[in-house]
Amino acid sequence: MNPExxxxxxxxxxxxxRWKPLEYVFWLAALAAVxxxxxxxxxxNEIMITGLFAMSLDLILGYAGIASLGHAAFFxxxxxxxxxFAIRVTxxxxxxxxxxxxxSAGLGFVTSFLVLRGVDLARLxxxxxxxxxxxxxxxxxxxxxxxxxxxxxxxxxxxxxKFEFDIFGRTAYVYSLIVSFLLFxxxxxxxxxxxxxxxxxxxxxxxxxxxxxxxxDRRLIAIYTVAAAYAGIAGALLAQTTQFVxxxxxxxxxxxxxxxxxxxxxxxxxxxxxxxxxxxxxxQDVISSWTPQYWTFxxxxxxxxLVLIGRDRMNLAVATGLARLRxxxxxxxxxIVGDR
Amino acid sequence: MxxxxxxxxxxxxxxxxxxxxxSITLGLMNFVNLAHGVFAMAGGYASAILMNRAGVPFLATLxxxxxxxxxxxxxLERTLYQRLYNRPHLxxxxxxxxxxxxxxxxxxxxxxxxxxxxxxxxxxxxxxxVFGVQIGLxxxxxxxxxxxxxxxxxxxxxxxxxxxxxxxxxxxxxxxxGLGINTSxxxxxxxxxxxxxxxxxxxxxxxxxxxDPTFPFKFLIYFMIVVTVGGTSSLTGPFFASLLLGVAxxxxxxxxxxxxxxxxxxxMIVVLVFRPHGLFVRAR
Numbered sequence: 001m002n003p004e005x006x007x008x009x010x011x012x013x014x015x016x017x018r019w020k021p022l023e024y025v026f027w028l029a030a031l032a033a034v035x036x037x038x039x040x041x042x043x044x045n046e047i048m049i050t051g052l053f054a055m056s057l058d059l060i061l062g063y064a065g066i067a068s069l070g071h072a073a074f075f076x077x078x079x080x081x082x083x084x085f086a087i088r089v090t091x092x093x094x095x096x097x098x099x100x101x102x103x104s105a106g107l108g109f110v111t112s113f114l115v116l117r118g119v120d121l122a123r124l125x126x127x128x129x130x131x132x133x134x135x136x137x138x139x140x141x142x143x144x145x146x147x148x149x150x151x152x153x154x155x156x157x158x159x160x161x162k163f164e165f166d167i168f169g170r171t172a173y174v175y176s177l178i179v180s181f182l183l184f185x186x187x188x189x190x191x192x193x194x195x196x197x198x199x200x201x202x203x204x205x206x207x208x209x210x211x212x213x214x215x216x217d218r219r220l221i222a223i224y225t226v227a228a229a230y231a232g233i234a235g236a237l238l239a240q241t242t243q244f245v246x247x248x249x250x251x252x253x254x255x256x257x258x259x260x261x262x263x264x265x266x267x268x269x270x271x272x273x274x275x276x277x278x279x280x281x282x283x284q285d286v287i288s289s290w291t292p293q294y295w296t297f298x299x300x301x302x303x304x305x306l307v308l309i310g311r312d313r314m315n316l317a318v319a320t321g322l323a324r325l326r327x328x329x330x331x332x333x334x335x336i337v338g339d340r
Numbered sequence: 341m342x343x344x345x346x347x348x349x350x351x352x353x354x355x356x357x358x359x360x361x362x363s364i365t366l367g368l369m370n371f372v373n374l375a376h377g378v379f380a381m382a383g384g385y386a387s388a389i390l391m392n393r394a395g396v397p398f399l400a401t402l403x404x405x406x407x408x409x410x411x412x413x414x415x416l417e418r419t420l421y422q423r424l425y426n427r428p429h430l431x432x433x434x435x436x437x438x439x440x441x442x443x444x445x446x447x448x449x450x451x452x453x454x455x456x457x458x459x460x461x462x463x464x465x466x467x468x469x470v471f472g473v474q475i476g477l478x479x480x481x482x483x484x485x486x487x488x489x490x491x492x493x494x495x496x497x498x499x500x501x502x503x504x505x506x507x508x509x510x511x512x513x514x515x516x517x518g519l520g521i522n523t524s525x526x527x528x529x530x531x532x533x534x535x536x537x538x539x540x541x542x543x544x545x546x547x548x549x550x551x552d553p554t555f556p557f558k559f560l561i562y563f564m565i566v567v568t569v570g571g572t573s574s575l576t577g578p579f580f581a582s583l584l585l586g587v588a589x590x591x592x593x594x595x596x597x598x599x600x601x602x603x604x605x606x607x608m609i610v611v612l613v614f615r616p617h618g619l620f621v622r623a624r
Contacts, residue, residue: 067429117612121568125568132605140602302438304435
């Protein structure tokens, strides 16, 4: 690597490290909502949790290129773990959160080997199959999970023994916000690290990645496990803040919805999940106020149009618009340092 | 015992007719069409509407159950699907999920969410006793119709000029094009035909599978199992996979209802892990 390349690489990494103004705006807005939108805390809590869940999918889809139709398996496992733990052992939320994270990470680690085996369609079907099997288990183990009736009687103790959950969802929202923010910081660190960069190499060209000595399988197993843990924690947050778990957390439509949100928000920059969740829930709110039953038609239409226009082109258009606002030249799509 | 086997075979036959179009389009264009069930639903509803509103007898509705989804498929293929052939699978998945969402809401809006009933003609109802085995008349009818279809499909694929072009295009699209085969035309015709078959399957199976707006989502998994387990390079693979799935599902629900759908999902994962290209595919 000659000095010129070294300088380019260093500048590239430094650019990635620096927090952009919009990032501050996003998190400050999320924080300000605690005081500014007191009547919307319940829905904001849901958006934050769904956003975290979508971000976990972004880690594997946007960075490692693994498409999953069954990501709700981990979300569901986390939710059930946290719920059952609260009923049977103790209502301490942080312990439950950690346990849910570990449980989902374990499942993610084990199933990652199945996912690695296949390519493309087989991979999609395996992820879908894992979620279906898990959903069926949750459905059948009625004594443990409550089956189709859902898990009732989840009571959560105050966080750190001090902050009690209230019915307006204020504590819930702040709790989800803090947890999501901390996890986001870790994820942000992770994707900029050499590990994260090697994932992108794998996404763009697995063959070349392994040719330059990247242990492709090990990297994919690692990120799949991390993403599973994130999804599990998101599920646990939902279980704890709503104090209820139903089969819905693991259903096929949840896996599909989260994929939609991520795609609407855009993949590969971590905020896509949050943005997508916000847009998705917002649309759901608006559209279902005039056609309560048929709002899926419009979300389907949006999806079809989105794909027909092209996701890349759409993201590029947004990025160009933002750059123009700041008076900078438009970005080129997917610039790779040193790749000529 | 034999009755269950019989019911399972009938069920599997319907699954095959429903899914074989999907398997061909997947093998031919490498297009993941999750919305295949939408065409099946269109066929089922075409049959139900003609019968219940216009008073057409059941058998006479079947050609329409084929033609309407086929026309529908042709239009969609030419206008939308065609643009997505070279896109990543994820785009195709998202696009077709979008179509499913739209169709579910649209059908719900037009027809209501209640299940549609198909009234069978008198001579197809009831069961007969053959050597001590209870055999449903309608199920025998399905088996006969579907067997004829399977044989006809196999003949078309192996004996006709179109079949040869189709197989050539599946094997190697570029070379086929180089030989002067209009692959785009082959694609469109196959897509329309596959959609029509799905529609026919939807109409035939409405009595067994049920028919309501959530149909495309409910049976999506079954279609995908047939295709992934059976492979996409021939018709025999999906055919045996359908029969296996049909018998396993019916028997599983009868003997071990507590395991539910658990067994078939697990089998699917195991097959996918050990034979990612399908159970009946020769290694290349």
